[in-house]
Amino acid sequence: MISDTSRGVVAATLPVVGEHIEEIARRFYRRLFSEHPDLMDGVFNRGNQVHGHQQQALAGSVAVFATALLETPERVPEQLLQRIAHKHASLGVRADQYQVVHDHLMWAIGDVLDDAVTDEVAAAWDEVYWLMANALINQERGLYSARGVRPETVWRDWRVVRRIKESDEVVTLVVRRVDDRLVKASLPGQYVTVRMRMPDGTLQPRQYSLTRADDGEHRQFSVKRVRGAGGDPDGEMSTLLHDSVKVGDVLTLSVPYGDVVLDDSRPVVFACAGIGIAPMAGMLSHLVAAESALSVTVLHADHDEASFPLRRQVVNDVLALRNARMYLWYENGSRSLEPVDGVFEGLMDPGAVEPAQDAVYYLCGPLPFMQSVRGRLLDAGVAARDIRYEVFGPDLWQADLD
Incomplete structure (x- = not known):
């Protein structure tokens, strides 16, 4: 005070x-x-x-x-x-x-x-x-x-054991521990910081959401290629991870952190767009590993089915859960080959889906998308305290303070 x-x-x-x-x-x-x-x-x-x-x-x-x-x-x-x-x-x-x-x-x-x-x-x-x-x-x-760490020991080396091309713009990296130290499990929705040496010798950090539940040996995260706009350069870290990192390489990762984690005591609604599916994929994977019967509704927006990152993993996890539904919004059409509960054309409208009662909403995606969805939810009577969001990078929105 x-x-x-x-x-x-x-x-x-x-x-x-x-x-x-x-x-x-x-x-x-x-x-x-x-x-x-x-x-x-x-x-x-x-x-x-x-x-x-x-x-x-x-x-x-x-x-x-x-x-x-x-x-x-x-x-x-x-x-x-x-x-x-x-x-x-x-x-x-x-x-x-x-x-x-x-x-x-x-x-x-x-x-x-x-x-x-x-x-x-x-x-x-x-x-x-x-x-x-x-x-x-x-x-x-x-x-x-x-x-159980100190600031200087949050870092640990992991070896890349698999690369998965999710779409033209997204690659998933699966890494395995290279030592015998205990791997403390991440919480669903958390991220790790990846530290890499850039071509000019500078060490740079970037945060990436964990997109699958830990199994004690492996961690998985997905990277969207950052394209420069208006004369800005492409993202240096995403370019390296897409173009230079291969199976067998060693990466330095922090232990997992992140304050937006799954509350599995109430029904949940995930509303995401593009690579915003990443923390939601991690949460869904944790629910599958726990054989959860939680009521789950997944709302995802993208350009089209080909650009939907982690689509195969996410759809399979939704199908594996006993009480889960999934709805898609594609800007370029309303067709899908996936066995989902509904496909719409255009921008996401959460009002098109009957929500679960007493649900917690998790948002992730471009800031205009989250602002639009959050505004619609508030207009529909959802309490601000029941809407949580993850921002990739510095939080320039601070909607938690409303």
């Missing part, structure tokens, strides 16, 4: 900080990497830096946290902190790195706002930062402890 002294200062300065927060974030990252280039080598996704996504996410998170301290001082934005903490844990972020971030962020605030940052203002925002940082440090400490 923020002190009474700082509360008034933050309330008075939040509008001007909020107005300039994205510029503050840009200058912060520029100076951070200039002074600590090692942080770009294995910790930060430089693709997100190029597109500005990381800057926007940082700016939004700080502004939201400060606002919560003022408006709901009795509770912090738990979903926001959980999402960040899981990302950080999957990257092996250390507690001491928060001091480095603090120093450069406070510098950036002063550099942008100049004379407006008095000693009193600096002290108030310093308090905001450490309230947020310490909350994250505590959560991350718990996440490391639960997995």
Whole structure:
């Protein structure tokens, strides 16, 4: 809880900080990497830096946290902190790195706002930062402890034993452990961070959802090829995994993390588009392994049947479950050779399917898709607390805060 002294200062300065927060974030990252280039080598996704996504996410998170301290001082934005903490844990972020971030962020605030940052203002925002940082440090400490790892030991080598071409744009990689250490099972819906050396020598991390339940020896994840648009380059990690990684190669993966995991105590509805099927495939695989009788409804949208990633695995898992249904929406027609419960042409309309009572909804896919589906669900009377979503990359939506 923020002190009474700082509360008034933050309330008075939040509008001007909020107005300039994205510029503050840009200058912060520029100076951070200039002074600590090692942080770009294995910790930060430089693709997100190029597109500005990381800057926007940082700016939004700080502004939201400060606002919560003022408006709901009795509770912090738990979903926001959980999402960040899981990302950080999957990257092996250390507690001491928060001091480095603090120093450069406070510098950036002063550099942008100049004379407006008095000693009193600096002290108030310093308090905001450490309230947020310490909350994250505590959560991350718990996440490391639960997995029996330390920040430097979240990583482990795995050997590629199978490549599956799911579609022209998606490849699935199956990896097997190369040592005798115990494999702690992932939770349904979680992801791993893959770390690889890029052609220029820089180590880069990317997160990928686990698309099949662990069996004690293997893990499976699927990668969509990232195509550059508007002159942007293609995704460097996805290009390597598609074009260069072969059976027998060794990859470095983190232990699994992720806060969007399956609640199997209630009926579930999975609504996804494109590669957004990935975490849903992992959840379905866990349900099959558990021989679950849970009521499951899968709603999936894609361009057409050929572009539907993990289609064979997902359909087989739906058929294997005792109480599961599946409906498809294809932009380019309404034909399917799969034994599903319904196929529609056009964009997904969850209202076309009778929902299970008291269901939890899981969304994943492009942001406009999730915004549209979530809006329709809310209009239909589904409570916001019953709609959960997974974002690939920094969360620029933060719909959990609605």
